Amino acid sequence: MGKSSKDKRDVYYRLAKEQGWRARSAFKLLHLDEEFNLFEGVHRAVDLCAAPGGWSQVLTNKLRENHANHPQEEEPKIVAVDLQAMAPLDGVIEIQGDITKESTADEIIAHFEGKLADIVVCDGAPDVTGLHDLDEYIQAQLTLAALNITTHVLRPGGTFVAKIFRGKDITLLYSQLKVFFSSVTCGKPRSSRNSSIESFIVCQGYNPPQDYTPSMTNPLLDLKYDAQNEMMGPNRTIVPFLACGDINGYDSDRTYPLQTSYTPLDPLVPPISAPYITAVSMKRNNYF
Numbered sequence: 001m002g003k004s005s006k007d008k009r010d011v012y013y014r015l016a017k018e019q020g021w022r023a024r025s026a027f028k029l030l031h032l033d034e035e036f037n038l039f040e041g042v043h044r045a046v047d048l049c050a051a052p053g054g055w056s057q058v059l060t061n062k063l064r065e066n067h068a069n070h071p072q073e074e075e076p077k078i079v080a081v082d083l084q085a086m087a088p089l090d091g092v093i094e095i096q097g098d099i100t101k102e103s104t105a106d107e108i109i110a111h112f113e114g115k116l117a118d119i120v121v122c123d124g125a126p127d128v129t130g131l132h133d134l135d136e137y138i139q140a141q142l143t144l145a146a147l148n149i150t151t152h153v154l155r156p157g158g159t160f161v162a163k164i165f166r167g168k169d170i171t172l173l174y175s176q177l178k179v180f181f182s183s184v185t186c187g188k189p190r191s192s193r194n195s196s197i198e199s200f201i202v203c204q205g206y207n208p209p210q211d212y213t214p215s216m217t218n219p220l221l222d223l224k225y226d227a228q229n230e231m232m233g234p235n236r237t238i239v240p241f242l243a244c245g246d247i248n249g250y251d252s253d254r255t256y257p258l259q260t261s262y263t264p265l266d267p268l269v270p271p272i273s274a275p276y277i278t279a280v281s282m283k284r285n286n287y288f
């Protein structure tokens, strides 16, 4: 009887046990490295969603190798983060925290003491629900949280690698990543199960828009448009508003009965700060 594909996949599970990797996923990073040469000249790394620590082990080996080859260069620094506690790993600073939280980002940044990382990797996966659209959405949110932390800690020219679920809406995420990196490639390492929707984006050449200011309250994570969180400069995107068709005379008897002082420039688009009562009267007039 021939080997089933399941038997072949298990080779990485067995190899991981034999070679002392904490997780078979270590091979995914090793195989991505074979293709993309991820660790050349890398001394400082962040491992997001790191438990139980397979990728951190790979990082430790690669960065130590780099240091052994160039002892005059700085000592390796690796910061690993996960929701779950991780058994200690020599040479790895571990943070137990949620990567979607600002406090976790602050903690990571603090460990770099003003210096920047050469690479950020993220193998994060939320608990899947089995509802594909929902799982893809949550995975994309996790990737965006990782990207957001990355914009705070990655040096220009640096690399970001993250797990994605390559579903039908993935091109939106690619577009968002292309804003920040000169090269964005999607890779499926041979150790990643064929049956799995997972792939990895390899983003190289970090190059944020000029004057981009990293912020945890930015549109990638948090859609807040109140006065305190107003987007400025290149963080702010304004798209044209086009009234389609002739709206003259449309519903011309409308009134704003509860707002004597409110004179909107465009009655169909009240300012964001317009009071609740505006929404009530607009709703009453069936504008939305």
Ligand SMILES: C[S@@+](CC[C@H](N)C(=O)[O-])C[C@H]1O[C@@H](n2cnc3c(N)ncnc32)[C@H](O)[C@@H]1O
Pocket: 022, 023, 025, 026, 048, 049, 050, 051, 052, 053, 054, 055, 056, 081, 082, 083, 084, 097, 098, 099, 100, 123, 124, 125, 126, 142
């Ligand atoms: C597939 S495992 C990572 C395996 C790891 N790369 C390794 O080689 O050992 C996914 C991890 O993502 C973590 N995770 C999921 N959501 C997270 C979040 N919001 N913040 C931090 N970690 C998260 C989980 O706790 C889990 O340990």
